[in-house]
Amino acid sequence: MRAVLSLALVTLLACPALASEEGASMLESFLVRTLNFAVFFAILFFFLRKPIKKALAGRRENIRQELEALQAEKENAARLKAEAEELLGKAETESQRLLMEYRQQAEIERSRILKEAAQQIERMHEQAQLTIEREMNLAYAKLKKELALAAMGKAEEILRVQVTAQDQERLNKEFIANLPRTLG
Amino acid sequence: MTNYIIAKRYARALLETGLESGQETLYGQQLGMIYDNFQQVPEIMQIFTNPAISRQERKDLWRNLLDRMNPDKIVRNFLLLLLDRKRLLYFDHIINYYNELLDEHQGIKRASVRSVEELDASAVKELTSRLEAMVGKKIILEVKGDPSLIGGMVAQIGDLVLDGSLKNELARLKDSLTRGD
Numbered sequence: 001m002r003a004v005l006s007l008a009l010v011t012l013l014a015c016p017a018l019a020s021e022e023g024a025s026m027l028e029s030f031l032v033r034t035l036n037f038a039v040f041f042a043i044l045f046f047f048l049r050k051p052i053k054k055a056l057a058g059r060r061e062n063i064r065q066e067l068e069a070l071q072a073e074k075e076n077a078a079r080l081k082a083e084a085e086e087l088l089g090k091a092e093t094e095s096q097r098l099l100m101e102y103r104q105q106a107e108i109e110r111s112r113i114l115k116e117a118a119q120q121i122e123r124m125h126e127q128a129q130l131t132i133e134r135e136m137n138l139a140y141a142k143l144k145k146e147l148a149l150a151a152m153g154k155a156e157e158i159l160r161v162q163v164t165a166q167d168q169e170r171l172n173k174e175f176i177a178n179l180p181r182t183l184g
Numbered sequence: 185m186t187n188y189i190i191a192k193r194y195a196r197a198l199l200e201t202g203l204e205s206g207q208e209t210l211y212g213q214q215l216g217m218i219y220d221n222f223q224q225v226p227e228i229m230q231i232f233t234n235p236a237i238s239r240q241e242r243k244d245l246w247r248n249l250l251d252r253m254n255p256d257k258i259v260r261n262f263l264l265l266l267l268d269r270k271r272l273l274y275f276d277h278i279i280n281y282y283n284e285l286l287d288e289h290q291g292i293k294r295a296s297v298r299s300v301e302e303l304d305a306s307a308v309k310e311l312t313s314r315l316e317a318m319v320g321k322k323i324i325l326e327v328k329g330d331p332s333l334i335g336g337m338v339a340q341i342g343d344l345v346l347d348g349s350l351k352n353e354l355a356r357l358k359d360s361l362t363r364g365d
Binding site: 141144145147148149151152155156159160163165167168171172173174175176178179180181182183 | 299300301303307310311314315317318319320334335336337339344346348350351354357358361362
């Protein structure tokens with residue numbers, strides 16, 4: 001069938017050439033050419049209708065699919081954008097919350113440090129007072145001891161010179177007289 | 185401490201022997217005399233503890249020395265036993281403890297008194313009498329001079345010290361002043 005149609009097509013194509021060669025009239029030539037065109041068109045339509053239709057359908061399907069894909073991507077992008085915006089919103093809230101929390105903690109820490117510093121100062125002050133008192137007491141005790149030692153040394157010197165034999169005898173008698181009557 | 189335990193054991197054994205024979209005072213006197221003689225020649229003790237000298241030589245030498253001093257037979261045997269048992273090192277502890285035991289048995293207390301100047305006889309007599317009344321036993325008093333006391337006297341009976349010296353008064357006063365009383 002296709003071979004017959006191809007032969008007819010070739011023949012038709014040759015008709016205008018034959019018509020011009022034989023010197024036909026303009027009208028005939030026009031008609032022949034029109035017929036030729038119609039036949040040619042019909043043949044072309046016959047042969048190309050399905051492939052073109054198929055190609056166009058495929059093309060349309062491709063475009064539809066591309067459109068659907070693009071739509072899906074658009075929707076996905078919109079979803080992602082919404083998610084991103086939501087995340088950004090959450091991040092903003094979280095950052096605000098964290099900032100607030102950090103500020104509160106910093107304030108608490110600052111108060112604690114200040115309190116501890118005040119306590120430390122108080123302790124150091126008390127310690128310094130105690131140290132001063134202790135040193136003063138030690139110095140006082142040392143001075144007192146030195147004075148006592150000096151006084152006793154002097155007293156011993158005086159006694160060694162001034163205690164007479166009579167004094168010794170009196171001291172001995174007093175000692176003997178004051179001995180306890182019994183033990184215990 | 186071990187020395188005292190050993191010395192007490194030997195001293196008690198000799199005293200019990202002496203009490204049985206009624207010679208306890210004599211034993212104490214003879215032990216004291218022999219010990220005093222040794223004290224005058226301290227090298228003698230080194231001879232008896234020197235391992236370079238044989239045991240027999242030491243024993244012979246010890247026997248010769250005792251023969252010259254001629255103590256009672258019991259005392260002699262006791263001292264030979266000390267050498268045999270290597271207890272001669274504790275001779276001084278043994279004598280001291282023997283005297284303590286003997287004094288205790290005889291109701292005697294030994295006391296010492298120190299004073300700046302020597303006490304006259306009447307003071308010693310009065311002091312002895314007061315101390316005897318105080319402890320309820322006969323007192324054998326040893327009197328010593330001690331100028332460091334400044335004034336007054338110090339009596340000691342065993343562990344009991346009665347300090348009536350000016351030195352002690354000054355020390356107490358000094359202690360009181362330094363303590364802030």
